[in-house]
Amino acid sequence: MRFIPTLLAALLAAGVGSVAMADTADVKTQTIVEVKKKGAHCEQDPNCFNRYHPAIKPVARAKPGDLIVVHTRDALDSNLNINSKPKDVTAIDVNLIHPMTGPIHIEGAKRGDVLAIKLIDINPNEYGYTTIIPGFGFLPDLYTEPFVANWKLNRVEAVSAQVPGVRIPMRGFMGSVGVLPGEQEVNEWLARESQLGAAGGVALPPEPTSARPAEVCGPKGSHKDKCLRTIPPRENGGNMDVKQMVEGTTLLIPCFIDGCGLFIGDVHFAQGDGEVAGTAIEMGAVVTVQTEIRKGMASIVKQPMFEGGSQIKALEPDRFHAVVGYPLKKAGEVPPQWTYLDSEKIKPLTNLSNDVTLAARNSLIAMLDWLQATKGLTKDQAFVVTSVACDLRISNVVDVPNYAVTTICPMEIFDAK
Numbered sequence: 359m360r361f362i363p364t365l366l367a368a369l370l371a372a373g374v375g376s377v378a379m380a381d382t383a384d385v386k387t388q389t390i391v392e393v394k395k396k397g398a399h400c401e402q403d404p405n406c407f408n409r410y411h412p413a414i415k416p417v418a419r420a421k422p423g424d425l426i427v428v429h430t431r432d433a434l435d436s437n438l439n440i441n442s443k444p445k446d447v448t449a450i451d452v453n454l455i456h457p458m459t460g461p462i463h464i465e466g467a468k469r470g471d472v473l474a475i476k477l478i479d480i481n482p483n484e485y486g487y488t489t490i491i492p493g494f495g496f497l498p499d500l501y502t503e504p505f506v507a508n509w510k511l512n513r514v515e516a517v518s519a520q521v522p523g524v525r526i527p528m529r530g531f532m533g534s535v536g537v538l539p540g541e542q543e544v545n546e547w548l549a550r551e552s553q554l555g556a557a558g559g560v561a562l563p564p565e566p567t568s569a570r571p572a573e574v575c576g577p578k579g580s581h582k583d584k585c586l587r588t589i590p591p592r593e594n595g596g597n598m599d600v601k602q603m604v605e606g607t608t609l610l611i612p613c614f615i616d617g618c619g620l621f622i623g624d625v626h627f628a629q630g631d632g633e634v635a636g637t638a639i640e641m642g643a644v645v646t647v648q649t650e651i652r653k654g655m656a657s658i659v660k661q662p663m664f665e666g667g668s669q670i671k672a673l674e675p676d677r678f679h680a681v682v683g684y685p686l687k688k689a690g691e692v693p694p695q696w697t698y699l700d701s702e703k704i705k706p707l708t709n710l711s712n713d714v715t716l717a718a719r720n721s722l723i724a725m726l727d728w729l730q731a732t733k734g735l736t737k738d739q740a741f742v743v744t745s746v747a748c749d750l751r752i753s754n755v756v757d758v759p760n761y762a763v764t765t766i767c768p769m770e771i772f773d774a775k
């Protein structure tokens with residue numbers, strides 16, 4: 359057996375042992391397609407858009423299975439920073455909402471297919487914010503003054519000087535993700551939203567001001583009167599704000615154009631079910647996804663669906679306090695969500711029938727009162743906490759007339775005193 363050390367010595371003398379070998383980090387197994395930001399805002403970025411139309415051209419191409427790395431902007435395309443004050447909220451231009459990175463052409467995908475988008479990773483920026491914008495959010499009649507909470511972020515938690523004693527764990531997801539609509543969908547969606555607007559409902563018509571890309575959707579754009587706003591989610595996905603779409607889950611969306619036109623934006627560090635203040639912990643981020651084409655499945659998957667495993671369990675609180683709400687109100691009150699119906703029947707009633715929205719309002723207001731009374735939060739702080747950490751959940755839609763909605767708040771987010 360003496361030949362072994364002798365052979366080893368010979369190999370070393372010959373320099374075989376000194377040959378440079380690759381570190382495991384140098385071993386590559388994936389094709390990466392990266393779409394970066396350029397410039398300070400969407401206006402300067404050829405990889406950014408904030409309206410939907412099939413005439414918007416792709417900025418990158420990827421194959422199914424590629425790792426697609428997307429650099430995103432905050433939802434408001436704002437100038438907010440760690441020192442921002444409430445007055446800065448009033449300067450926000452809502453026409454800039456939402457800056458999306460893309461679109462990305464997925465090779466081999468056709469109209470009628472389904473695009474499966476698996477979320478692999480979210481790397482957060484160091485700063486995020488939650489705003490209260492007057493006239494926006496679920497309780498616009500009760501919150502009429504601007505407010506901002508500036509959050510310091512890492513991959514573990516978020517803390518804010520404006521909401522002291524609270525630590526929000528990272529539960530990141532893509533607030534906005536989807537595909538471009540086709541011409542048929544643009545016409546159908548504009549028609550139904552125009553009908554709603556004519557009836558007095560909340561519908562946002564095309565607005566060329568600050569629209570990107572300017573050559574398609576801007577004031578002199580080729581399709582300025584047909585470019586859809588990004589605020590409402592639709593069958594193409596978009597601004598869904600579904601907190602359960604975390605890392606490891608797969609989103610399914612029907613493709614309406616060849617190549618699908620994948621886009622990502624409006625990433626949230628954390629959010630409660632409902633996003634009641636109108637914003638979550640908003641941030642820019644670097645997002646990694648992987649796609650798969652499910653051929654011809656759009657006949658079954660006609661709207662967003664998503665699937666996963668045990669990820670949803672990790673979103674549940676360790677300890678909680680909950681409030682059950684019913685469709686109750688004060689006589690003479692017409693909450694904002696019902697004003698467009700112009701119904702004289704609603705005003706004198708103190709109990710509405712089978713109304714989930716009013717039950718949610720009743721539950722949320724009671725929770726806000728409880729947080730202020732027991733946790734020492736201000737009115738604005740309580741609204742921020744419910745927006746980023748508390749969940750509105752439908753509890754029953756059968757027990758007429760009092761459908762029930764429960765607001766559930768995790769208690770572990772509060773520092774022990």
